[in-house]
Amino acid sequence: MADNNTSYSNEQLRDTFNKEYESFAKDIGQCNILLLGKTGVGKSTLLNAVFTKQLAITGIGKPITQDIQEYSQPNCPITVYDSPGLELTGRVIQRLKDEVTKLINEQRKLPIQNHIHFVWFCINEQLRRFEDAEEKWIKDIVKQEVPVIIVLTQTLDPQNSKLLEFIKKRDLPVNDVIPVLAKPVQITAEYKIPAHGLAHLVEVTATLLPEVARKAFIKEQKVTKNICVKKKKSKNKN
Numbered sequence: 001m002a003d004n005n006t007s008y009s010n011e012q013l014r015d016t017f018n019k020e021y022e023s024f025a026k027d028i029g030q031c032n033i034l035l036l037g038k039t040g041v042g043k044s045t046l047l048n049a050v051f052t053k054q055l056a057i058t059g060i061g062k063p064i065t066q067d068i069q070e071y072s073q074p075n076c077p078i079t080v081y082d083s084p085g086l087e088l089t090g091r092v093i094q095r096l097k098d099e100v101t102k103l104i105n106e107q108r109k110l111p112i113q114n115h116i117h118f119v120w121f122c123i124n125e126q127l128r129r130f131e132d133a134e135e136k137w138i139k140d141i142v143k144q145e146v147p148v149i150i151v152l153t154q155t156l157d158p159q160n161s162k163l164l165e166f167i168k169k170r171d172l173p174v175n176d177v178i179p180v181l182a183k184p185v186q187i188t189a190e191y192k193i194p195a196h197g198l199a200h201l202v203e204v205t206a207t208l209l210p211e212v213a214r215k216a217f218i219k220e221q222k223v224t225k226n227i228c229v230k231k232k233k234s235k236n237k238n
Contacts (some may be wrong), residue, residue, distance in 0.1 A: 028077050029215035030113040034100070034146070035082045036137075037122030042153040042182060043082065046122065049182035049198055052222045055080055065099040067092075077216035081116065097137060104144050117213040118147040118205060125155040125179065128163050130170075138172055147208040148174045151201065155179035156193055176204050198223045 035043050047055045053076045062070040064081065071080040081103065083096055104116050121138055123130060142148050150172070152164055158179040167177050180197030187193060202223045206214055 027215065028219060029212040030077045030079070031209065031213040031216035031220075032079045032081065032107070032115065032117050034104070034116045034119045035080055035122065036100070036119060036141075037151075037153075038124070041122040041124040043122055045182045046120070046151065046153060046180070047080065049195065050202060050223055051078060051220050053078065053220060064103065067096045068099050068103060076220060078220050093133060093137070097140065100141065101144065104141075104146055112210055113212045115210075115213075116146055117209050117217075118149065120149055120151045120205075121174075122151045122153050123163075123167075125152045125161055125163050130163060130167055135170065135172065138174060142173045147205075149201070149205060149208075150174055150177040152177065152179040153182065155181055155197065156185060158197065175208055178204065 035047070037043055053073045055071060055073060055076070055078060062072075064070050067083045068081055069083070071082060072078070083100075107114050107116050119141055121134070121141070123134065138148060138150065150167060152158075152161070152167070155161055155164065158164060161179060164177065164179050178197055178201045180201055181193060181195050182198065184195050185193045202221050206217055209217055
């Protein structure tokens with residue numbers, strides 16, 4: 001008589017699990033971000049505001065080149081490539097530009113899940129400066145056919161940002177220029193500027209990605225998920 005409670009060996013269970021995991025991992029995809037910008041622009045704050053995992057570029061990442069480090073978390077399909085302590089000085093920026101070009105080209109030789117899928121080039125709106133070196137570098141990156149979004153961080157009032165207006169007038173060949181405030185800013189005891197711009201950044205970025213990267217990006221971002229939760233709670237109250 002056949003036993004309905006079929007027994008599996010550890011090896012069979014392991015093989016079954018590995019096959020299912022590989023299939024699941026493929027469905028999740030993989031998204032690789034190149035994050036650029038000078039020291040103090042708020043890259044870590046931006047990452048923590050967008051993604052569910054703590055992907056903030058703190059501590060020591062895995063060295064990829066002299067100036068570029070790789071940051072990732074276990075069981076998270078998002079990898080961030082960043083250059084900590086970037087300053088726009090002659091020799092340093094030229095070396096970094098060369099390393100970025102090499103990274104993009106080397107990753108492109110690999111399967112699509114290993115490519116650099118997009119660049120967030122961060123500029124601090126509060127500094128009210130857009131340097132010639134930044135503009136030239138952005139144009140060079142665009143030539144490598146990688147989607148580039150200029151993220152204008154720490155923008156308190158997008159409607160009256162002179163720097164945003166100036167950069168848009170430069171008509172750079174980027175996919176978008178998006179002002180954001182990654183976390184609320186308390187102005188007075190009674191008045192706080194809420195975070196803004198993140199949903200637009202997430203939505204625009206997602207449209208630029210190949211499917212393998214878009215799945216991972218959408219799964220790990222929390223901005224639009226939080227918006228849906230808030231709307232649901234609001235409906236329940238009403």
